[in-house]
Amino acid sequence: ETGVTQTPRHLVMGMTNKKSLKCEQHLGHNAMYWYKQSAKKPLELMFVYSLEERVENNSVPSRFSPECPNSSHLFLHLHTLQPEDSALYLCASSHDRGQTYEQYFGPGTRLTVT
Amino acid sequence: GNSVTQMEGPVTLSEEAFLTINCTYTATGYPSLFWYVQYPGEGLQLLLKATKADDKGSNKGFEATYRKETTSFHLEKGSVQVSDSAVYFCALTYQTGANNLFFGTGTRLTVIP
Numbered sequence: 001e002t003g004v005t006q007t008p009r010h011l012v013m014g015m016t017n018k019k020s021l022k023c024e025q026h027l028g029h030n031a032m033y034w035y036k037q038s039a040k041k042p043l044e045l046m047f048v049y050s051l052e053e054r055v056e057n058n059s060v061p062s063r064f065s066p067e068c069p070n071s072s073h074l075f076l077h078l079h080t081l082q083p084e085d086s087a088l089y090l091c092a093s094s095h096d097r098g099q100t101y102e103q104y105f106g107p108g109t110r111l112t113v114t
Numbered sequence: 115g116n117s118v119t120q121m122e123g124p125v126t127l128s129e130e131a132f133l134t135i136n137c138t139y140t141a142t143g144y145p146s147l148f149w150y151v152q153y154p155g156e157g158l159q160l161l162l163k164a165t166k167a168d169d170k171g172s173n174k175g176f177e178a179t180y181r182k183e184t185t186s187f188h189l190e191k192g193s194v195q196v197s198d199s200a201v202y203f204c205a206l207t208y209q210t211g212a213n214n215l216f217f218g219t220g221t222r223l224t225v226i227p
Binding site: 004006042043045090092102103104105106107108 | 146148150156157158159160163203207215217218219220
C-alpha cells in the first residue's frame with residue numbers, strides 16, 4: 001500500500017465503549033498528526049508527533065489518548081466519548097525537516113457516538 | 115498570530131465557468147501556502163503549493179500565486195468541470211520542525227452541468 005491509510009473507515013460506538021483508530025503511513029515521513037473535522041467547523045488539530053514524541057496537544061479532552069509506537073504508525077484510543085465527539089477523524093503525515101512541508105492525509109474514520 | 119481567511123461558500127457554478135476562491139493570510143515571516151481539496155467521502159488531498167513570494171502553484175488546471183504584498187493566495191481555474199465539485203481549503207505552514215497547518219474554513223464548490 002502507498003500513502004496514508006486509516007482503519008476503520010467507519011465506526012459506531014456507545015459512550016461506554018473503548019475503541020482505537022489506526023493510521024499507517026508508507027511515505028517515509030517522521031511527523032504524524034490527528035485532526036478532527038466536524039460539520040460546519042474548521043479543521044481542528046488534535047495531536048502532533050515528531051520523531052515519535054508528542055510535540056503538541058491542543059487541549060484535547062483526556063478521553064482521547066494518542067499513541068505513536070514508531071514513525072509509521074499512529075493510534076487514537078477512545079473511551080467514554082460523548083455524542084459531540086462524532087466527526088471525521090483525519091490522520092496526516094509529513095517530513096519534519098527539509099524543504100517539503102506539505103501534509104498528506106488519509107481518507108479518515110467517520111466516527112458516530114451513540 | 116497565524117490565520118487563514120477564505121471566502122464563504124457555498125459556490126455554485128455552471129460547467130466551463132471561471133472559478134476564483136479568495137484566500138488571504140496573516141502571518142509573521144514567510145510561510146508556505148497550500149490549497150487542499152476534499153472530494154465527497156474522502157480525506158484532504160494536496161492540490162497545489164507555493165513556498166515563496168511570486169511563486170505560482172498549479173495542478174489539474176488550477177492555479178494560485180503567492181502574493182506577499184496583498185497577503186493572498188487566490189485559487190483560480192479557467193473552466194470548471196462537474197468533477198471539480200468538492201470542498202477547497204487554503205492553508206499555511208512554516209518551514210520549521212514539527213510544523214502544522216493553519217487551515218481556512220473551507221469553501222464548498224458545486225459545479226452543475
